[in-house]
Amino acid sequence: MAIKHAIWKVGAQPQALSITSLATEQFFEDMIVAAPEMLSDEWMLIGRQINCFSGRIDLLAIAPDGALILIEMKRDRTPREVVAQALDYACWVEGLASEDIAAIYARFAPGRRLEDDFQNRFGQTLDEETLNDSHQIIVVAGSLDESSERIVGYLNARGIAINVLCFQVFQLGDQQLISRAWLIDPVETQTSAAVKTAGPKEPWNGEFYVSFGEGNSRSWENAVKYGFISAGGGPWYSRTLNLLSPNDRVWVKIPGSGFVGVGRVLGPPEAAANFKVQTADGERPILEVAMGGNYHRELANDPERSEYFVPVEWTQTVSEHQAVNDIGLFGNQNTVCQPKTPKWRHTVEVLKQRFPDFDGTH
Secondary structure, eight states, rough: OOOOOEEOOOSOOOEOOEEOSSSOHHHHHHHHHHHHTTTTTOOOEEEEEEEEEEEEEEEEETTTTTEEEEEEEEETTTTHHHHHHHHHHHHHHOOHHHHHHHHHHHHHHHOOHHHHHHHHHHOOOTTTTTSSSEEEEEEEESSSOHHHHHHHHHHHHTOEEEEEEEEEEEETTTTTEEEESSOOOHHHHHHHHHHSOOOOOOOOSEEEEEOOOOSSSSOOOHHHHHHHEEESHHHHHGGGGGGGGOOEEEEEEEETTTTEEEEESSSOOOTTTOOOOEEEHHHHEHHHHOOOOOGEEEEEEEEOOOOOEEEEEEEEOGGGOOBOOOOOOOOOOOSEEEEHHHOOOOOHHHHHHHTTTTTTTT
């Protein structure tokens, strides 16, 4: 069923607002550049009106894991034409090298460096090795016909990270309001992109990869002591925790250090305000006992940006300075992912040797 929006003015007799349109598509694009959070507050815009071999890409963004986000506006084309054009553009984006991406950003933000602004925006170093390892396709449209919805759904179900963001403009007196709705849950698109990394693919081996951002935000020592993994600061970081189910095995890596532990999931994600752990004094709220990190305490009442915790029973862990960081091991900035690459299979084979008690039987 195609996406439809409606807004009512609240009152004893609710009044539906009339649908209208913006003056020009150019004005809408200008608005997005001025306020990128209209698309997502999890991405950073890095390019606009980029010439490629078959046309011009409207907008290009980057996610915290270095994945590129190709954004195509509907303009005067039918949604089906936009989907086809976006797929064509994606063929070009997939081949961009790190120096190409840096040059695109230099034209978009003269005098600034992508790696510096990426660090300031996401609080982590831009890894050239994983830059553009994957990408997403986002079609922006005012409406979506059923045929286009079927096409996008078909592609997404087969691992192509494509989504549609529908905007609708409404008139309220002399003001215009914009609503927005995703066709597919963004977490599905994010995780599709995370597993469709460059290079050969193979069936997922059933082992989960976890990135644990140790530092001011959270402490690996705490995680080992109280039995958890966690992420927060925005849904891009925390929502992939929902991929995990009880008894799933997780291999945990601290970015920049290496793999530090393996364990089994015990339960679903819980917000920081509700998560409790066992201590010598009985069950206590995690935010009262985990003092090694901030755990986004200031966001504890914000369900979108709060830290979320998943309880884990560790089978084997090491300290950060003993982390396994051999050359050629898998890495990704997504908190949780299901890699489908030979590199991940190789990584798990190595880790099972380095963590001989990975299954808890030794």
